[in-house]
Amino acid sequence: MAQALRDRLLRFAAPTVLVLVASLQLYLAHTHDLSPWKGGGFSMFSAVDRSDRRIVRCYLETPRGNVPVAVPDSDVRKRARAMPTAARASRLAQAMARSVWVPCSPDDREAGGPPDGCGHSGLRPLSSGEPLPAGSSPIAFSRVDLEVWKVGFRSSDRMLRAQKVITVTAERR
């Protein structure tokens, strides 16, 4: 009896783990916006929404108004794109709020800087341990607003649409 049970457990161990993980992925994808391309659900090549196509938009609230800034690539950013829960998005927003933001130099613009470059805002965060560039002063801001968007495509009108998944705010301390 014990031997039969042992054999059955050994025989079905791997398939059972597969079913459990895939079922969990199905649940998380439908309730927590887990990217269909991640999580072990075998749902790749079934949806346009992929974590590397998800958009992160970040705004610093400055005295001159809301300024969009590029969020540097990091593990926190990748996790927030893969499954943008309130906790993950907040962690990313807080990291941006803790950063010191400075104007981009001409070299930064040439080198590309964070994803998509410094962009129109012309701002970038200082790296950990990086000193303040000469002649530069940190940008004053009171708050960070962070948004994560996913994309969808409709064949009938060939429109690629972005849909906001979550917005979080982090205060500058």
Add this chain to the structure above:
Amino acid sequence: MSRTQPSGLKQRAAAASVVVKRSLETLLSDANMLDVIAAMTLLLLLLHTEPEKYLRVPVTVLSTAGLLYRPLARKASFWFVVTAVLAAGHFTLWHLIDNHKYLMTYWCLALACSLLMEDPRQALAFNARLLTGLCFFFAVLWKATSPDFLDGSFFHFTLLADPRFQHVTEVVGGVSPAQWAANEKAIASLSRFDSVQTAVQLQDAPRVVAIARFLTGWSMAVEGLVALVFLWPDGPRASRGRDAALLLFLASTYPVATVLGFAWLLAVMGLSQASGFRSSRFLYAVLFVLLPLCDLPFHRIGGFLFRHLSTARGVIGG
């Protein structure tokens, strides 16, 4: 030239092919199957593990040890250690890894568990069938319930935006390089961190929709067939059907969607359960060897030849 030379060459070629055939039959026989599967799996792990050092280093050490010292790869404890390393590493990389890394982990667990059973080869074949069937079951379930997929939107977008399909879209679909570049620009403009856009329209050509619909139907049909035959109760006809379906899937998918790690893993799992007809084992083994060639840009070579032949025909036609 002597008349005896051609027949001498023929005889030598025939003799060589008999030797090769016998060697392959011995290699892919039931007696050696576990060793072959273990070696293929270790090669797969060696070449397709994530680059993070805390995963790559132990997997490389373990895989190399198993390949060089075969008795190690016959121990269940060895495969439990490999599974534990993969599981721990993949757990920390859940947000980055593709689905086949999960399947790789389950496969190593299946190897470990099977080696503890009275008939490891039979147990492994059972696991290969069930893992393959379940993997395709979930793939089909997602496709059937995804709003993007059934109406052709997923493949329509993929044909207009995925660089792997660019040459198919340009050469067969009729989308011009300028349209392709415009689509790249449109997608980039939507994705920029400072964009205020929430929608962009992509450029298209009439044949692209038809190709998308064909690919949608084909994917559902082939993957559904694989899921069905692999989850069907075992039997001689079911066995032949399984091999035909999986080999068809491998041959039709991976030359285009080149996820080599997944293809290799499916070939190894297919080989583990192949008993339908002798040639199926040979075909899985051949695919395992030839699949890396899919990384060659055949679509670019094909597109290049197609364009130049079309131009030549136009010139000759006047």
